[in-house]
Amino acid sequence: MCSLQNGIKEESLFDPKILYDMDFSKSTTQYNPAVSVKNPGEGLCMRPLCRGDYDEGYMSLLSQLTKVGDVSREEFEARFTAMEACPNSYYIVVIEDTMTKKVIGSGTLAVEQKFIRKCSSRGRIEDIVVNDQYRGKQLGKLLVDTLMILSQQVGCYKVSLECKDNMVNFYSQFGLSKEEGQNYMCRRFKEM
Numbered sequence: 001m002c003s004l005q006n007g008i009k010e011e012s013l014f015d016p017k018i019l020y021d022m023d024f025s026k027s028t029t030q031y032n033p034a035v036s037v038k039n040p041g042e043g044l045c046m047r048p049l050c051r052g053d054y055d056e057g058y059m060s061l062l063s064q065l066t067k068v069g070d071v072s073r074e075e076f077e078a079r080f081t082a083m084e085a086c087p088n089s090y091y092i093v094v095i096e097d098t099m100t101k102k103v104i105g106s107g108t109l110a111v112e113q114k115f116i117r118k119c120s121s122r123g124r125i126e127d128i129v130v131n132d133q134y135r136g137k138q139l140g141k142l143l144v145d146t147l148m149i150l151s152q153q154v155g156c157y158k159v160s161l162e163c164k165d166n167m168v169n170f171y172s173q174f175g176l177s178k179e180e181g182q183n184y185m186c187r188r189f190k191e192m
């Protein structure tokens, strides 16, 4: 059973009902065998990030995505609290191995509130990662698919992400595409 449902980890970053009440029938992604938010696969569960996930391998999972640095528990908790204080802004969805209780997959939907387009919101999908021992089981697909549906459900008028060229095909299956004439520009202030 999911440790969140077990009542072990009470504090989740956002209300789990948002995830579990989501209309997954909106998914247009092909799965074989079928998986879903409520059934991501044998021995796995999908849930919001919890405060206790610092101890459940969350940071080492993120280190399979990029440089994480030495983040103390206090720093993790302070960042978690800061995100919690911005309701409807951070949806970090994780996949837990219910046997080991370790977090083995994660993806983020960050929602930016705007004045333009009649005070609309836009979504950004970030930090998609699946533990290398669990890849190829449709979990990456399920994470992105879930965040795409969630972004629509929480009212985003559009959703975007940044990725390497070799990932463009992977993301195009979710209806994402490079728009003609648009550029992504970036300036880095420090090497982290």
Ligand SMILES: CC(=O)SCCNC(=O)CCNC(=O)[C@H](O)C(C)(C)COP(=O)(O)OP(=O)(O)OC[C@H]1O[C@@H](n2cnc3c(N)ncnc32)[C@H](O)[C@@H]1OP(=O)(O)O
Binding pocket: 064, 065, 125, 126, 127, 128, 129, 130, 131, 134, 135, 136, 137, 138, 139, 140, 141, 142, 161, 162, 163, 164, 166, 167, 170
């Ligand atoms: C917006 C962002 O976060 S971009 C950063 C993406 N994350 C990373 O690069 C971190 C390291 N990589 C990973 O964690 C994983 O490889 C993920 C998240 C990209 C994919 O996770 P998985 O659970 O293995 O994916 P899943 O099983 O759902 O799908 C596998 C499909 O993705 C494709 N794929 C996986 N990784 C890559 C890659 N690096 N480049 C191109 N295609 C890829 C596979 O070819 C496969 O395609 P198929 O379905 O046609 O056979």
